[in-house]
Amino acid sequence: MLTNAGQPALTVEVGSDLDPGIKRGQKPNEDTLSITHGVIPALASKPFLLLMVADGMGGQANGQEASRLATQILTRSVSDALRVRRVTPESFQTLLKAGIEDANWVLHERNQGQDSNMGTTMTAALLVDATAYVAHVGDSRLYRYREGVGLSQITQDHSLVAALAAAGIIRPEDIYTHPRRNLIYRCLGEKSQVEVDTVTLPLTAGDMLLLCSDGLWEMVRDPQIAALLAAPTGDPSRTAHTLIRAALAGGGEDNVSAIVVRVSSTWYQVE
Numbered sequence: 001m002l003t004n005a006g007q008p009a010l011t012v013e014v015g016s017d018l019d020p021g022i023k024r025g026q027k028p029n030e031d032t033l034s035i036t037h038g039v040i041p042a043l044a045s046k047p048f049l050l051l052m053v054a055d056g057m058g059g060q061a062n063g064q065e066a067s068r069l070a071t072q073i074l075t076r077s078v079s080d081a082l083r084v085r086r087v088t089p090e091s092f093q094t095l096l097k098a099g100i101e102d103a104n105w106v107l108h109e110r111n112q113g114q115d116s117n118m119g120t121t122m123t124a125a126l127l128v129d130a131t132a133y134v135a136h137v138g139d140s141r142l143y144r145y146r147e148g149v150g151l152s153q154i155t156q157d158h159s160l161v162a163a164l165a166a167a168g169i170i171r172p173e174d175i176y177t178h179p180r181r182n183l184i185y186r187c188l189g190e191k192s193q194v195e196v197d198t199v200t201l202p203l204t205a206g207d208m209l210l211l212c213s214d215g216l217w218e219m220v221r222d223p224q225i226a227a228l229l230a231a232p233t234g235d236p237s238r239t240a241h242t243l244i245r246a247a248l249a250g251g252g253e254d255n256v257s258a259i260v261v262r263v264s265s266t267w268y269q270v271e
Helices: 062-084 089-114 160-166 172-176 222-230 236-249
Strands: 008-019 031-040 046-057 122-128 131-137 141-146 150-153 197-202 208-212 256-267
Touching: 008 031, 008 046, 008 236, 031 062, 031 256, 046 062, 046 208, 046 256, 062 089, 062 122, 089 122, 089 131, 089 197, 122 141, 122 208, 141 222, 150 222, 160 172, 208 222, 208 236, 222 236, 236 256
Parallel strands: none
Antiparallel strands: 008 256, 031 046, 046 122, 122 131, 131 197, 141 150, 141 208, 208 256
Protein backbone atom coordinates (compact mmCIF):
# COMPACT_ATOMS: atom_id res chain seq x y z
CA MET A 1 0.00 0.00 0.00
CA LEU A 2 3.05 2.31 -0.15
CA THR A 3 3.40 4.17 -3.42
CA ASN A 4 6.69 6.05 -3.11
CA ALA A 5 8.78 5.79 -6.27
CA GLY A 6 11.88 3.67 -5.88
CA GLN A 7 10.62 2.04 -2.68
CA PRO A 8 9.21 -1.47 -2.16
CA ALA A 9 5.44 -1.16 -1.77
CA LEU A 10 3.07 -3.49 0.00
CA THR A 11 -0.07 -4.09 -2.00
CA VAL A 12 -3.10 -6.05 -0.86
CA GLU A 13 -5.86 -8.09 -2.46
CA VAL A 14 -9.10 -8.68 -0.59
CA GLY A 15 -11.85 -11.27 -0.91
CA SER A 16 -14.88 -12.08 1.21
CA ASP A 17 -17.77 -14.49 1.51
CA LEU A 18 -20.59 -15.27 3.93
CA ASP A 19 -23.37 -17.79 4.31
CA PRO A 20 -26.35 -18.08 6.68
CA GLY A 21 -25.24 -21.62 7.54
CA ILE A 22 -27.15 -24.87 7.52
CA LYS A 23 -28.94 -24.90 10.86
CA ARG A 24 -29.84 -21.19 10.76
CA GLY A 25 -30.42 -20.86 7.05
CA GLN A 26 -34.05 -19.82 7.40
CA LYS A 27 -33.42 -17.15 10.05
CA PRO A 28 -32.06 -13.59 9.59
CA ASN A 29 -28.31 -13.62 8.94
CA GLU A 30 -26.80 -11.87 11.97
CA ASP A 31 -23.29 -11.57 10.44
CA THR A 32 -22.26 -8.40 8.62
CA LEU A 33 -19.09 -7.83 6.59
CA SER A 34 -17.75 -4.45 5.51
CA ILE A 35 -14.86 -3.52 3.20
CA THR A 36 -14.14 0.18 2.62
CA HIS A 37 -11.41 1.69 0.42
CA GLY A 38 -10.37 5.32 0.53
CA VAL A 39 -7.54 7.83 0.67
CA ILE A 40 -6.24 10.14 3.41
CA PRO A 41 -5.93 13.69 2.01
CA ALA A 42 -3.89 14.94 4.98
CA LEU A 43 -1.22 12.31 4.21
CA ALA A 44 -0.71 13.02 0.49
CA SER A 45 -3.73 10.89 -0.50
CA LYS A 46 -2.28 7.78 1.10
CA PRO A 47 -4.69 4.84 0.58
CA PHE A 48 -6.45 3.04 3.42
CA LEU A 49 -8.50 -0.13 3.71
CA LEU A 50 -11.05 -0.60 6.51
CA LEU A 51 -12.28 -4.16 7.19
CA MET A 52 -14.95 -5.33 9.64
CA VAL A 53 -16.68 -8.51 10.75
CA ALA A 54 -19.62 -8.15 13.16
CA ASP A 55 -21.73 -11.00 14.56
CA GLY A 56 -25.03 -9.81 15.99
CA MET A 57 -27.18 -11.26 18.74
CA GLY A 58 -30.52 -10.57 20.37
CA GLY A 59 -33.09 -12.84 18.74
CA GLN A 60 -35.59 -12.15 15.96
CA ALA A 61 -34.04 -9.53 13.65
CA ASN A 62 -32.25 -7.69 16.47
CA GLY A 63 -28.91 -9.36 15.85
CA GLN A 64 -28.99 -8.49 12.18
CA GLU A 65 -29.91 -4.89 12.95
CA ALA A 66 -27.15 -4.61 15.57
CA SER A 67 -24.33 -5.88 13.36
CA ARG A 68 -25.42 -3.78 10.39
CA LEU A 69 -25.86 -0.63 12.43
CA ALA A 70 -22.50 -1.06 14.18
CA THR A 71 -20.61 -1.50 10.90
CA GLN A 72 -22.36 1.52 9.39
CA ILE A 73 -21.49 3.74 12.35
CA LEU A 74 -17.87 2.57 12.50
CA THR A 75 -17.40 2.95 8.74
CA ARG A 76 -18.79 6.48 8.76
CA SER A 77 -16.85 7.50 11.87
CA VAL A 78 -13.44 6.28 10.69
CA SER A 79 -13.83 7.16 7.00
CA ASP A 80 -15.03 10.70 7.73
CA ALA A 81 -12.17 11.29 10.16
CA LEU A 82 -9.54 10.00 7.74
CA ARG A 83 -10.91 12.07 4.87
CA VAL A 84 -11.49 15.33 6.74
CA ARG A 85 -9.24 15.62 9.78
CA ARG A 86 -5.52 16.35 9.85
CA VAL A 87 -4.72 12.85 11.06
CA THR A 88 -1.35 11.23 11.73
CA PRO A 89 -0.42 7.53 11.89
CA GLU A 90 -0.27 7.86 15.67
CA SER A 91 -3.99 8.67 15.72
CA PHE A 92 -5.24 5.71 13.64
CA GLN A 93 -5.72 3.35 16.57
CA THR A 94 -7.51 6.06 18.55
CA LEU A 95 -9.91 6.74 15.66
CA LEU A 96 -10.75 3.06 15.33
CA LYS A 97 -11.34 2.63 19.05
CA ALA A 98 -13.48 5.78 19.23
CA GLY A 99 -15.61 4.60 16.32
CA ILE A 100 -16.37 1.32 18.09
CA GLU A 101 -17.22 3.21 21.26
CA ASP A 102 -19.62 5.39 19.24
CA ALA A 103 -21.29 2.29 17.79
CA ASN A 104 -21.63 0.80 21.27
CA TRP A 105 -23.27 3.98 22.58
CA VAL A 106 -25.83 4.06 19.76
CA LEU A 107 -26.74 0.39 20.24
CA HIS A 108 -27.03 0.81 24.00
CA GLU A 109 -29.28 3.87 23.65
CA ARG A 110 -31.48 2.01 21.19
CA ASN A 111 -31.75 -0.90 23.62
CA GLN A 112 -32.76 1.52 26.38
CA GLY A 113 -35.34 3.22 24.21
CA GLN A 114 -36.86 0.07 22.73
CA ASP A 115 -36.45 -2.22 25.76
CA SER A 116 -34.47 -4.60 23.53
CA ASN A 117 -31.27 -6.57 24.04
CA MET A 118 -29.53 -6.31 20.68
CA GLY A 119 -25.76 -6.61 20.63
CA THR A 120 -22.89 -7.51 18.36
CA THR A 121 -19.25 -8.46 18.28
CA MET A 122 -16.87 -6.28 16.29
CA THR A 123 -13.48 -7.10 14.82
CA ALA A 124 -12.05 -4.32 12.67
CA ALA A 125 -8.74 -3.69 10.94
CA LEU A 126 -7.51 -0.45 9.38
CA LEU A 127 -4.69 -1.06 6.90
CA VAL A 128 -2.39 1.85 6.07
CA ASP A 129 1.08 1.43 4.60
CA ALA A 130 2.60 -1.75 6.07
CA THR A 131 0.53 -1.80 9.26
CA ALA A 132 -2.83 -3.19 10.34
CA TYR A 133 -4.44 -1.30 13.23
CA VAL A 134 -6.80 -3.78 14.89
CA ALA A 135 -9.66 -3.16 17.33
CA HIS A 136 -11.80 -5.90 18.78
CA VAL A 137 -14.78 -6.71 21.03
CA GLY A 138 -16.32 -10.18 21.37
CA ASP A 139 -15.37 -13.54 19.85
CA SER A 140 -15.09 -12.82 16.14
CA ARG A 141 -11.42 -13.21 15.28
CA LEU A 142 -8.50 -11.86 13.30
CA TYR A 143 -5.75 -14.29 12.29
CA ARG A 144 -2.44 -13.73 10.53
CA TYR A 145 -0.79 -16.47 8.52
CA ARG A 146 2.92 -16.02 7.78
CA GLU A 147 5.04 -18.60 6.01
CA GLY A 148 7.63 -20.05 8.36
CA VAL A 149 5.67 -18.89 11.40
CA GLY A 150 2.25 -20.36 10.72
CA LEU A 151 -1.16 -19.24 11.91
CA SER A 152 -1.43 -16.74 14.77
CA GLN A 153 -4.67 -15.70 16.45
CA ILE A 154 -4.17 -11.95 16.89
CA THR A 155 -7.39 -11.16 18.80
CA GLN A 156 -8.37 -12.75 22.09
CA ASP A 157 -11.94 -14.04 22.53
CA HIS A 158 -14.05 -12.28 25.16
CA SER A 159 -15.89 -15.49 25.97
CA LEU A 160 -16.44 -17.69 29.01
CA VAL A 161 -14.67 -20.67 27.47
CA ALA A 162 -11.65 -18.58 26.45
CA ALA A 163 -11.36 -17.36 30.05
CA LEU A 164 -11.69 -20.92 31.38
CA ALA A 165 -9.02 -22.15 28.97
CA ALA A 166 -6.67 -19.28 29.90
CA ALA A 167 -7.11 -20.17 33.58
CA GLY A 168 -6.32 -23.83 32.90
CA ILE A 169 -9.78 -24.97 34.01
CA ILE A 170 -10.55 -26.52 30.63
CA ARG A 171 -8.28 -27.65 27.79
CA PRO A 172 -7.96 -25.31 24.78
CA GLU A 173 -9.62 -27.91 22.57
CA ASP A 174 -12.66 -27.96 24.88
CA ILE A 175 -13.73 -24.49 23.71
CA TYR A 176 -15.25 -26.15 20.62
CA THR A 177 -17.54 -28.51 22.56
CA HIS A 178 -18.18 -26.87 25.93
CA PRO A 179 -21.94 -26.48 26.59
CA ARG A 180 -21.49 -22.75 27.34
CA ARG A 181 -19.16 -22.02 24.45
CA ASN A 182 -21.47 -19.37 22.99
CA LEU A 183 -21.46 -17.12 26.06
CA ILE A 184 -19.44 -13.92 25.66
CA TYR A 185 -18.79 -11.42 28.43
CA ARG A 186 -18.11 -8.37 26.26
CA CYS A 187 -20.06 -7.05 23.27
CA LEU A 188 -21.39 -3.83 21.79
CA GLY A 189 -24.76 -2.63 23.07
CA GLU A 190 -24.91 -4.26 26.49
CA LYS A 191 -23.51 -1.36 28.54
CA SER A 192 -23.10 2.37 27.98
CA GLN A 193 -19.32 1.94 27.82
CA VAL A 194 -17.27 -0.90 26.38
CA GLU A 195 -13.63 -1.90 26.70
CA VAL A 196 -12.00 -2.22 23.27
CA ASP A 197 -8.88 -4.33 22.74
CA THR A 198 -6.37 -2.88 20.27
CA VAL A 199 -3.33 -4.31 18.49
CA THR A 200 -0.89 -2.72 16.06
CA LEU A 201 0.20 -5.41 13.61
CA PRO A 202 3.17 -4.94 11.25
CA LEU A 203 2.69 -6.57 7.84
CA THR A 204 5.17 -7.98 5.39
CA ALA A 205 4.97 -9.42 1.89
CA GLY A 206 3.43 -12.89 1.91
CA ASP A 207 1.22 -12.32 4.95
CA MET A 208 -2.41 -13.47 4.89
CA LEU A 209 -5.05 -11.96 7.17
CA LEU A 210 -8.37 -13.56 8.04
CA LEU A 211 -11.24 -11.79 9.79
CA CYS A 212 -14.07 -14.19 10.62
CA SER A 213 -17.09 -14.83 12.81
CA ASP A 214 -17.27 -17.74 15.26
CA GLY A 215 -19.40 -19.59 12.73
CA LEU A 216 -16.17 -20.18 10.83
CA TRP A 217 -13.56 -20.91 13.49
CA GLU A 218 -15.87 -23.16 15.54
CA MET A 219 -16.46 -25.38 12.49
CA VAL A 220 -12.96 -25.19 10.97
CA ARG A 221 -10.11 -25.82 13.42
CA ASP A 222 -6.93 -23.76 13.27
CA PRO A 223 -4.75 -26.36 11.46
CA GLN A 224 -7.27 -26.53 8.62
CA ILE A 225 -7.57 -22.73 8.51
CA ALA A 226 -3.79 -22.53 8.22
CA ALA A 227 -3.73 -25.09 5.41
CA LEU A 228 -6.41 -23.26 3.44
CA LEU A 229 -4.69 -19.88 3.85
CA ALA A 230 -1.38 -21.41 2.78
CA ALA A 231 -2.84 -23.03 -0.34
CA PRO A 232 -1.42 -21.36 -3.48
CA THR A 233 -4.73 -20.18 -4.97
CA GLY A 234 -3.51 -16.61 -5.44
CA ASP A 235 -7.09 -15.41 -5.10
CA PRO A 236 -8.41 -14.18 -1.71
CA SER A 237 -12.01 -14.44 -2.94
CA ARG A 238 -11.53 -18.11 -3.75
CA THR A 239 -9.83 -18.68 -0.39
CA ALA A 240 -12.71 -16.99 1.46
CA HIS A 241 -15.21 -19.15 -0.43
CA THR A 242 -13.23 -22.30 0.37
CA LEU A 243 -13.20 -21.41 4.06
CA ILE A 244 -16.97 -20.91 4.06
CA ARG A 245 -17.52 -24.25 2.32
CA ALA A 246 -15.30 -25.93 4.90
CA ALA A 247 -17.41 -24.47 7.71
CA LEU A 248 -20.59 -25.76 6.08
CA ALA A 249 -19.00 -29.17 5.62
CA GLY A 250 -18.08 -29.10 9.32
CA GLY A 251 -21.71 -28.70 10.34
CA GLY A 252 -22.66 -25.11 9.47
CA GLU A 253 -24.25 -24.56 12.88
CA ASP A 254 -24.12 -20.75 12.70
CA ASN A 255 -23.89 -17.88 10.25
CA VAL A 256 -20.40 -17.90 8.80
CA SER A 257 -18.36 -14.99 7.43
CA ALA A 258 -14.80 -14.41 6.25
CA ILE A 259 -12.63 -11.62 4.86
CA VAL A 260 -9.26 -12.70 3.46
CA VAL A 261 -6.39 -10.32 2.71
CA ARG A 262 -3.28 -11.29 0.78
CA VAL A 263 -0.25 -8.99 1.12
CA SER A 264 2.34 -8.81 -1.66
CA SER A 265 5.31 -6.63 -2.53
CA THR A 266 5.80 -4.54 -5.66
CA TRP A 267 8.76 -2.45 -6.77
CA TYR A 268 8.30 0.98 -8.32
CA GLN A 269 11.01 2.30 -10.62
CA VAL A 270 12.28 5.88 -10.38
CA GLU A 271 11.43 7.85 -13.52
